[in-house]
Amino acid sequence: MEPVMAVELATALAAASGNPELWQALAEMVRRTMGPVSETLLREWAVAGGARESPERFRVLAEALAGQAAGSPQLTRDLRLWISTATMSGNAGASTGASTDASAQTSAQTSADASVGNAIKGSATIGGPVVQAGRIHGGVHFHTSPAQEAAGPTVTPQQLLPVSQHFTGRGTELAALNRLMGRSGSSPVLTVISGPAGVGKTALTSRWLGSRVADFPDGQLYADLRGHTGDADPAGPGEILGQFLRALGAAQIPAALGEQAALWRSYTAGLRLAVMLDNAVSAAQVRPLLTGAPGSLVAVTSRARLTGLAVDGATFFQLGVMSPDSSLELLSRRVGADRVQREPEAARRVAELCAGLPLAVSVAAARMAVRPRQPLAAMAGALGRGGASRLETLRVDGTQAVDAALDESYRLLPPDLARGYRYLGLPPVSVFNGPVAAAACAVPPEEAGRMLDELAEVNLLEDLGPDTGTGLDRYRFHDLTRAHAGRLAAREEGPTDRRDTVRRVVDLYLANATAAEALLSPSHRTMSRDYDFRPDQPPPFDGPSGALAWLDTETPHLMAALRTSVDHRWDTTVWQLADALWPLFLRLRPYDLWIEAYEAGLAAAERLGDRPAVSRMLTSGGTGLRNAGRHDDALRWFAQARDGARRDGDIRAEAQALHGLGQTNRLAERLTEAAEFFGQALELRETIGYRRGEALTRLCLGDVALAAGRPEQALTFLAQARSDLLAEHDAYDAARALAFLGRAHAGAGSGDHELAERHLVQALDEFEATGSRHWQGRVLEMLGETAEEHRDKARARDWYEQSLARYTAVSKDDAARLEGRLRRLDGRGDGSGL
Structure with missing residues (x-):
């Protein structure tokens, strides 16, 4: 092919770069001469070439075609015809209203010829319309053809939303998102960033993509899909495809969605783009907007998890709330660090009450920013009222911002799911499993499970995964939700x-x-239970260990149920719940909750005039007061229980109260009084044949004998107590008797420390089986005492350190005592901690 024809071909290629029909004709010619591989190459040029790219592509393609045409007269003739058609197509069209004369146009043509010639040499860029003609008569009008308009944008699109200067934290989340890019390989990345309303999905995604501009040289596109916008319908895929195609330079957008999606894939096939699809509502809304270009990324934000995109190769990133420190930092940036430093506790309280939701923190900060003289404590107090009052406080510009955002999520729920959402907002629990949700909504457990999963799908609940004890899936409400x-x-x-x-x-x-x-505690399970709605579901645990684990996990909800019953004046339920929680308090020793529950239970039982319930509340509650060190209060409760039992002629209840008086005096180191009360209790229990009660009192008499320095007497009481408690299948109290037996053997005669340690280690194993952390700490302390008496300081230190680790979680006073023991053992103090 002669050089002049190569120039004409380069010009024609540029003019036809956006015309699919012309490129199809050229491909057919090339296929007949050069084979299907070259046709495929030509199609790739048609998609990725055009005026958006360097004319280097046209120069290389023109040279390749020239080489083939040189040996093929037919191809040469075909190319000349194609060049004529393509050039005319590129320069014909509707008038733009601008014209020039022949001399001006000749100048333009000369300039264009020079440009094309230079392009063939690889040294210039083709630009502007071109005329190929021998002569020109009259005026020539220049028009912009669809092909030329489609040749590409004059500016690389950078459409991401700006990120607030107050953006803070989220370092862990950004690092996790960056790791997604590292795993992309030769495939495009599709990731769904989901989370509840106001958690900061858009800000995080914008910050992430904004930090990676260099990875996407062909631009970053953004579209709000309006999935949760109350004043407009969700955006259709066709609307967004048109927006994106125009940003990439397309002037004519097909009407059919399928053709739009095909054109979108063609336009993006050779590009490295980042596409942010914000506020999506469904997988179907997103799917037509995906690109298959390697090195590209589509990041979707949504309040729904959009698990349907898994079939498209999506990875899923669940965005949680901010950490307390990040929330405080965000607040500080918005209201000023000096203001936060003046009221650090109030500031931290405000951040805490916003529950890690950036939207809530920002709204609270905005309200405080326009009230510079108002103390932060005022906002903390307003938010602290809780419930709907907290949502009302989070108002800005006349709009309850957090409430409005959640309204949009709620608006999309089907009626049955909306009803379930409302009902789940009523009970005094924030974590649900299937049985609890079934009770709240009065539906079968299977339907409740489906409902929980669907609410988690749209991020109105957080999926916490299965509980390790029960295996039931758990879901949590955000406080504001x-x-x-x-x-x-x-x-x-x-x-x-x-x-x-x-x-x-x-x-x-x-x-x-x-x-x-x-x-x-089967022996304790003697009081009645009354229900308005008797549950027909089995308990979510099997066996004693599962029951204790459930009590431990559900302690906040059990106490919330009790407090709610107090608020509703369900007095019978109040004292019955307190009574049912006895093994939780006895084994795990949360003293503050123990006392709170039985104070409420006693008040409720007294309002009802239920004497047996009053007696149970006094003795069980007195035990909590005694163990918490409130000895005088405990003595008063036990004395009241004793007097009431004597009035009612209830010998068993009187013995229980006397036993409690003995235990309280023992802890107060009044050993003589303790032995006297225990003796009275033992006599009454023997009278009525209460064998387990007798064993418990003998256990306590053995403890008193040990404390009084009479280990041989203690051995007698403790051996019989251990035997009787095992016969009564009371593993917990039998382990207590064995622990005291170990200490008695250590003190009896010259001291049998090996036997003492064997008893204590066995008792420790039994307490680990029953799950009592407090008694595990107590037995480890006894092992330390036994080793110290045997002058084995290293072994004593090891036992004491293990004891301290157990006590730290359940009792500050016991932990302080162990710290004193360790200081004395190491010669670092006077042992005042004892």
């Missing part, structure tokens, strides 16, 4: 429905706690 659900329930549900919803959940907790009590 729960307040929103409760507000909707208060508005849309009647008072009876609201009351019954709460009552069903409280009754479920009472039934499960009672089942745990029966497994862990």
Whole structure:
């Protein structure tokens, strides 16, 4: 092919770069001469070439075609015809209203010829319309053809939203997202970043993509899919495809969605783009907007998890709330560090009450920023009122911002799911499993499980995964989301429905706690239980260890159920819940909750005039007061229980109160009084044949004898107590007797330390089986004492350190005592901690 024809061909290639029909004709010619491989190459040029790229591509293709045409007259003739058609197509069209004369156009043509010639040499860029003609008569009008308009944008699109200067934290999340890019290989990356309303999905994604501009030289596109915008419908894929194609230079957009998607894939096939699809509502809305170009990325943000995109190769990133420190830093940036430093506790409280939700922190900060003289403590107090009041406080520019954002998530729920969401906002629990949700919503467990999963899918609940003890899947409300659900329930549900919803959940907790009590403390399980809605579901645990683990995990919800019952004046439920929680308090020793529960239970039983319930509350609650070190209060409760039992002629209850008086005096180091009360209790228990009660009192008499320095007397009491408790199948108290037996052997005669240690180690194993952390610490302390008496300081230190580790979680006073023992053992103090 002669050089002049190569120039013409380069010009024609540029003119036809956006015309699929012309490129198809050229491909057919090339296929007949050069084979299907070259046709494929030509198609790739058609997609990735054009005026958006360097004319280097056209120069190389023109030279390749020239080489083939040189030996093929037919191809040469075909190319000349194609050049004529392509050039005319590139320069014909509707008038733009601009014209020039022949001399000007000749100048333009000369300039264009020079440009093409230079392009063939690889030294210039083709630009502007071109005329190939021998002569020109009259005016020539220049028009922009669709092909030329489609040749590409004059500016690389950078459409990402700006990120606030106050953006803070999220380093861990950004690092995790960057690792996704590292695993992309030769495939495009598709990732879904989901999370609840207001958690900062858009800000995080914008910051992430904004930090990686260099990875996407062909641009970054952004579209709001309006999945949760109340004043507009969600964006259709066609709307967004048109927006994106125009940003890449397309002037004519097909009407059919399928053709739009095909054109979008063609345009992006050779590009490295980042595409942010914000606020998506479904996988179907996203799927037509995907690109298959290697090195590209599509990042989707949504309040829904969009698990349907898994079939498209998506990875999923769940964005949680901010850490307390990051929330405080965000607040500081918005209201000023000096203001936060003046009121650090109030600032931390505000951040805490916003529950890690960046939207809530930002709204609270905005309100404080326009009130520079108002103390931060005022905002902390307003937020601290909780529930709907907290949502009302988070108002800016007349709009309850957090509430409005959650309203948009709620608006998309189908009716049955919306009802479930409202009902779940009523009970005094924030973590749900299937049985609890079934009770709240009065639906079968299978339907409740589906409902929980669907609410988690749209991020109105957080999926916590299965509970290690019960195996049931757990779901959690964010504090503000729960307040929103409760507000909707208060508005849309009647008072009876609201009351019954709460009552069903409280009754479920009472039934499960009672089942745990029966497994862990069968001798204590003697009082009646009353239900408005008797649960028909089995308890979520098997065996004593599972029951104790459930009590431990559910302690916050059990106490919330009790407090809710107090608020509703469900007095019978109040004292029965306190009574059912006895094994939790006895084994795990949360003294503050122990005392709170029985103070509430005593007040409720007294209002009811239920004397047996009053007696149970006094003796069980007195035990908590005694163990918490409130000896005088405990003595008063036990004395009141004794006097009431004598008035009612209840010998068993009187013996229980006397036993409690003995234990309280023992802990107060009044050993003579303790022995006297225990003796009275033992006499009454022998009278009525209460064998387990006799064994417990002998155990305590053995403890008193040990404390009084009479280990041989202690051995007699303790050996019989151990035998009787094993016969009564009371493994917990039998282990206590064995531990005291070990200490008695260490002190008796010259001291049998080996036998003492064997008893204590066995007792430790038994307490680990029953799950009592406090008594594990107590036995480890006894092992330390035994080793120290045997002058083995290294072994004593090891036991004491293990004891301290157990005590730290359950008792500050016991932990302080162990720290004193360790200081004395190491010669670092006077042992005042003892």
